[in-house]
Amino acid sequence: IANRMLKRVRDFSMVKGDGRISRKITEESLAALGVDELGLERLDREILSTIIEKFGGGPVGIDTIAASIGEDRVTIEDAYEPYLIQQGLLYRTQKGRMATIRAYEHMGIPYPEENVGRIDHDEADEG
Structure with missing residues (x-):
């Protein structure tokens, strides 16, 4: 993912700038690619909004998430979920x-106030 984004930033710098990658060019290119300040792309945000808006924040199974957004389960588990977990936006329970x-x-x-205390961190599954 990082290599793909670096190539896009490089391409952007060649078209919109002088070919050098600067902070300004990087910020502009990432914004144009739909990458937010946490490094989330459109599909990252779609996963989160699906869990929150369609399923009340969870818990919800990975197959249900995949079907809801039209993405492959393996892609979500391998490409998107690890970063969401690392950023403290998502976690897995039993x-x-x-x-x-x-x-x-x-x-x-x-x-939602009714969710306060609902998340049992002892149930969190790291694997």
Whole structure:
């Protein structure tokens, strides 16, 4: 993913700039690619919004998420989920994936008061 984005930034710098990659060119190109300040792409945000808006923040199974957004389960698990977990936006429990308070904040969606205390971190599954 990083190599793909670097190539896009390079291409952007050659078309819109002088061929050098600067902070300004990088920010402009990432914005044009739809990458936000946390490094999330459109599909990352779609995964989070699906969990939050369609399934009340979770828990929801990976197959259900995949069917809801029309993406392959393996792609979600291998390409998107690890970064979302690393960023503290998503975690896995025995019952399914859950959006964290940070995910709600990042998506600009108020965290429901009824969810406070609902997330049992002891149930979180790292694998």
